Amino acid sequence: MNASTADAAFVEFDRVQKSYDGETLVVKDLNLTIAKGEFLTMLGPSGSGKTTCLMMLAGFETATHGEIKLAGRPINQVPPHKRGIGMVFQNYALFPHMSVGENLAFPLEVRGMGKSEREAKVARALDMVQMGAFANRRPAQLSGGQQQRIALARALVFDPELVLMDEPLGALDKQLREHMQFEIKALHDRLGITVVYVTHDQGEALTMSDRIAVFNDGRIQQLAPPAELYERPRNSFVAQFIGENNKLPGIIEEFDDKKALVRLATGELIDATPVNIRAKGQQTLVSIRPERVEFKPEMMPPGIHRIGADVLEVVYMGDIFRTRMRVAGSEDFVMKCRNTIGQRKLTPGERIEIAWHAEDARALDPM
Amino acid sequence: MRGGLTTADGKPLKQALAHAQARAKRKALLLVVPLLAFILITFVMPIGQLLFRSIHNDGFSANMPQISAWFDETKAGDAPDEAAYAALVADIAAAAEARTIGVVGTRVNYELSGTRSLFTSAGRNAEDLQPPYREAMLDLNEKWGDPQLWGVMRSVSSAYSANFYLAALDLARDENGEIVRAPEDRRIYGMLFMRTLWLSALITGLCLILAYPVAHLLAVLPLAKSNLLMILVLLPFWTSLLVRTTSWMVMLQEQGVINNTLVALGLIGNESRIQMMYNQAGTIIAMTHILLPFMILPLYSVMRPINPSYVRAARSLGATSWTAFRRVYLPQTLPGIGAGALLVFILSVGYYITPALVGGASGQLISNLIAYHMQDSLNWSLAAALAALLLAGVLILYWLYDRLIGIDNLKLG
Missing domain, CATH: 3.40.50.300 (P-loop containing nucleotide triphosphate hydrolases)
Incomplete structure (x- = not known):
């Protein structure tokens, strides 16, 4: 050798x-x-x-x-x-x-x-x-x-x-x-x-x-x-274990190499990147990092699916705002926004729409 | 400020603190009073009394007042005159009357054997003696003129005497009161002290060698298994000491289990059965077994909390397993070794029942002789002197231990 x-x-x-x-x-x-x-x-x-x-x-x-x-x-x-x-x-x-x-x-x-x-x-x-x-x-x-x-x-x-x-x-x-x-x-x-x-x-x-x-x-x-x-976590365990993570269970509606369309339990459609996907109709768990979630329409990529969210709690953490929301029936969906000048403040009870880049949402094994 | 701190209203801080704590202190004292009293009554007083006996014996002085007075007036080496014999006869007659002549004879007999009968027979005839008393006494028994006897009587005429300590150290006084070594055939205590210390040291060493691996095993096993083994270690504690010693007799005697097995296996002939009992071997084997738990327990309590990562660290740093043991593990168990060794040694120095049962003549320890003087010869003063010497020896060892290793390094459990 x-x-x-x-x-x-x-x-x-x-x-x-x-x-x-x-x-x-x-x-x-x-x-x-x-x-x-x-x-x-x-x-x-x-x-x-x-x-x-x-x-x-x-x-x-x-x-x-x-x-x-x-x-x-x-x-x-x-x-x-x-x-x-x-x-x-x-x-x-x-x-x-x-x-x-x-x-x-x-x-x-x-x-x-x-x-x-x-x-x-x-x-x-x-x-x-x-x-x-x-x-x-x-x-x-x-x-x-x-x-x-x-x-x-x-x-x-x-x-x-x-x-x-x-x-x-x-x-x-x-x-x-x-x-x-x-x-x-x-x-x-x-x-x-x-x-x-x-x-x-x-x-x-x-x-x-x-x-x-x-x-x-x-x-x-x-x-x-x-x-x-x-x-780019390769499976749900890694996504869960490293950092904070939002997970949305759903079923693969359609997918190709680059993109997948996932139907959530409550009926909404979201975009994701397929990682552990083998077939249409497969159960999946979509993982999204809280800091990659967007709620300002001008920041969302064009043509992306949006999903409704009810703001439940806004926690001021100094450098960021940590916003907990109800999304697709789950009450622990978290979004983190930087505390910048002119950042729009959300209030509990507010109804907003959120979305993300398809690359940031990873459709993984259902665990 | 020189006067020290004061409280807000100007009282000295120390005084205020003492006042504030006085009540709590009184309460604490009340709680320990019963124990203090108990220790005083059951421990300090009897032992003090016994130790006092080792320097105080008024068997002669209290019953022979006139001759004691004569000894006080004259000095050592003075030949007894007629007045002395007169005082002696009067005292003997009085003692015979009061039936204490035996006590007097016994007291003198401690110092000079064979003299008890001298006093008791003189007591029987004292009534009939006529002056001049010197001749009368010498007629009765020539030994009454022996200067050694008079020297001994002089020394016992005082209730306080260091003679019991001298006897316990194989020393004696000659007729002039000089300290000399006892006759060769009477020197038994020194040899017994040495044997006791040597056998105790040997038993302590054997216990350490046997206990160390067992304690280590107990310490590294999972708790469920080690508790089970611990019960086996403690099992002997639940059995009577006599039963344990007797079971060793069953094992060790000439027709016992071990010898029978060896003969049956053909390892030894039927005629050459090994003598394992009624000698030192018996004492060593049985006492090592009986004292083993006292070594295992402190070792275990020190080993249990030692994190295995110490030895691992030593190994990862390049030490062989032997070096890791010697340089890292062993030093950390020293408090346990010290505690166990001290415990076993002190217990075996004062051990009595096992050597008495399986020790024979060569396996007797100093305690057996103390017991003999307490129960058979009834020379309590000598027994007390021997016990005091033993106590002093143990205290010296304890002090040495403190100087060499440090008593705060001791961990008993």
Whole structure:
């Protein structure tokens, strides 16, 4: 195998299956390649198999079937300490009986590195996360955010090419979490390491990742860059899971490659883009993002089907207005409009007409 | 300001705080008064009394006032004169009358064996003795002229004495009151103390080796399974200690289960059955089994909350499983090891019933000798001195533990 293909498939899951009890599969037929230097996020609800995948890659769980390769080499039989993979744990797992400096020196010590070299590396790693002054503290004396930085430094101090992160920001408050997202991303860009990141927070996934693998029910539902995932979800689960989403059930009236006409339960016709459509008369679930819904006639594309909506509630959220409406019998249809100068204010009880570009409405499987 | 903070109306803050809390404090005190009283009456007082006995025994001094007075007036080494013998005879006669001569003889006998009968027979004849008393007493028994006897009587003429501690340390006083080592054939306590400490340390070590993997298993298993196993660990607690020890007798004795099995398997001959009981082996095996739960429980309580991600982190950082255990897991279980070891060690240092039943002669511990002095020889003062030494030894170990590991690092459950 030459260098370029090894780089394109730095980490490779090949038909991997995992079962804990011999009765149910937690991971069903996983195929995934991760390129060198990529930031890949495994996103999914709890129990979707994403953490199990990470644990198999780290070596703490063995694959029931299939092969996992690292830099072209099968690693199923390689014990965790020989894989050379850095890992950041959800609870940080900083050794409580060692100082911060000793924690960082640990991976270097077990590699038999000399004292002076060790100290230089530890100092460099601490500076990298702006924690240079804390080497003599105990982990318990640090705040959550500081512990997080130390855990990150410890996973990076021995220069691994691959770093795994298991919901590393889950325990932090919102502001700190957002700050750390940018820091981790910056570190990734600067060091050129490959990161596999597990989270159930879709905002985190969208902010940081090069590609996101959405897990559900032991399978990857969609593997795509953030924008594609958000704008072109391939099935209802992904559409529901990523971002806020309006869903309208209906039946395919007619469709071709580009466009589909869907008849809703209440009889209205709407336009959509067919995604998982195979036949006329098929049940479908049309998914529309709240910020792509239009209510001003001058903004609507010509010739598009409009649909009536009763405004139920308008919530002022600062940057946007979040308007909840009754549309085709469903009372939780949401529209988001930017809070711009001259924005027309809607009031509850008002009857309006809404529409959208056909590309923004995706006719998916009925779930 | 130097005077410290004050409240809004100018009262010192500390005073105001004390006043505000006084009622709550009184209430709290009332709640603990019953327990305090209980501890005082059932724990502090009896133990204090017993410890007091180790330095105080008035068996001689209270019943022999005249000769005690003579000892007070003279100094050590003075040869007994006629006045001394007269006082002795008068005291013996009075003690015989009051039927306390046996107590006096016993007290002297503690220090110099074979002297009890000297006093009781003198008591029977004291009425008939005529002056000069020295000759009369020597006629009765030549031993009354023995300077060692007089030295002993001088030392017991005071109710307070450190002699029981000396005896407990295999020391004695010679006729001049100098502290010397006891005759070789009488040095048993030192050896027993050493054996007790050594066997306790060994049993603690064995318990640790056996308990550590069990506690770890209990800690990593899912709760439903570990609770079931925990019942097995606790099961012995629900069985009488005597029953458990006796069942070990059934197992270990020469015609017992283990020996029979070995013979039946042909591993040993019928004539060469292994002696596993009535010696140290019996004490070690039975006590290790009985004390095992006291090691498992503190270890378990420390291991349970240790997140498995610590060891995983160590492994991912490049440590072999042994290094991960030694550098990361073991240090985190130290509080449990300390607590368990201290608990087992202190319990086994004072253990009595198991060595008494299965220990034979070589498996006896210091407690068995304390019990002997409490129940058979009735030398309570010596028993108390031995117990006090044991207590002091344990306290020293506790102090050492505190200095080396720190008592706040202890986790009993």
